[in-house]
Amino acid sequence: MRQSEVHALACEVCGRLPHPRRTRLTLAKLAAVFPVELALHALVLHLEIPYLAAVAILTVTTTILVIWVVEPGAMRYLARWLHGPELSRRHRLDSAERLWRIRVRLDNKPGRLELLAKQLADRHANILTVHVHHLEDGVLDELVVSTPADVGPPRLTTAINRAGGTAVGIWPASALTLVDGQTRALGLAARVANDPDELPLVIAELLGAQYVSTVDPEFAPHGTILEIAPMTFVRPEDPFTPAEIARAHRLADLAQLAVRQD
Incomplete structure (x- = not known):
């Protein structure tokens, strides 16, 4: 257990552990x-051998x-304290x-979102943002939730299923995901107005999504394609x-309006 915890600190590229703090490293070496030094000196003095031989x-x-022997062994034994x-x-x-x-896909019926919120709350998942996209055969809800460390996609999927929904996808998010959607869209629109060539990006x-010049036929069944001539975007x-x-x-x-004004 001790070694496995310390090993988790190792660099994924070189496999080395981080360098311990200087004070702890010094104390560990001492x-x-x-x-060892004390025992060897005591033994040599006790044997009363010639000076040069003793040195x-x-x-x-x-x-x-x-x-x-001693230092490598001590570094392994004291690894947990060192790090x-x-x-x-x-x-x-x-x-x-x-x-x-x-x-998550839900039926467009009253109470579905409330039931989903309850199932998520039972797993200590806190809903931070909700965006509802209306589809022909229901609704597609996009949520950002915070969960304890031990709550991951499997438990979130279970909550969705028990609420009568279907999980389209669950992805790790960051704090940037919480940026107001309207503010983000306005910022992107400003980029296009300033430089229409930025439109695909x-x-x-x-x-x-991914901006592609051509669509691989083998990829098409596994992804969603959006064409805005002459651009094509794919999102698996x-x-x-x-x-x-x-x-x-x-x-x-x-972008077209910005080009005309130029």
């Missing part, structure tokens, strides 16, 4: 080396023991609440809603 024995023996501050921060990070972006950012397994399509077309209209 604690490891001092008893040679102490030098060679101490060097070998400290470098290859205590980093482990503490890692524990706080792992136990912090998480943000999730959820898209702005639409891709607005929709969370996450359908574009009528509201999103309308916003993309309005941005395209704004």
Whole structure:
């Protein structure tokens, strides 16, 4: 358990642990080396061997023991204490609440969203934002929720199913997801008005989609395609809603207007 916790701090690229704090590293080395030095000196003095021989024995023996035996062993044994501050921060990070972006299909009936909110609340999931997209065969609700560290997609999916909904997707989110949607859309529109050539990138950012020049036929069944001539956007397994399509077309209209004024 001790080693596995410490190993979690290792760099994913090089596999090395972070360098311990200097004070703790110094104390750990002193604690490891001092008893060995003391025991070796006491033994050599007790044997009363010639001075030069005593110096040679102490030098060679101490060097070998400290470098290859004592210090590595002490670093492994004291690893948890050496990396205590980093482990503490890692524990706080792992136990912090998480943000999730959820898209769920619901029947367009009274009480469905309330039932979903209750099921999420039973799992200590707090709804932070809700956007409702009306579809022909129901509604697509987009929510941002915060949950305890032990509540992940499986439990959120269970809550959605018990509320009578169908999970379209559950993705990790960040604080940027909580930025007001209207403010974000206005900022993107300003980018298009200032530079119409930004239109493809702005639409891709607005929709969370990929701007592509051509569509791979093998990919099409697994994703949703939106074409705004001459542009094509793809978003895997996450359908574009009528509201999103309308916003993309309005941005395209704004770009054309900006070109005409130039």
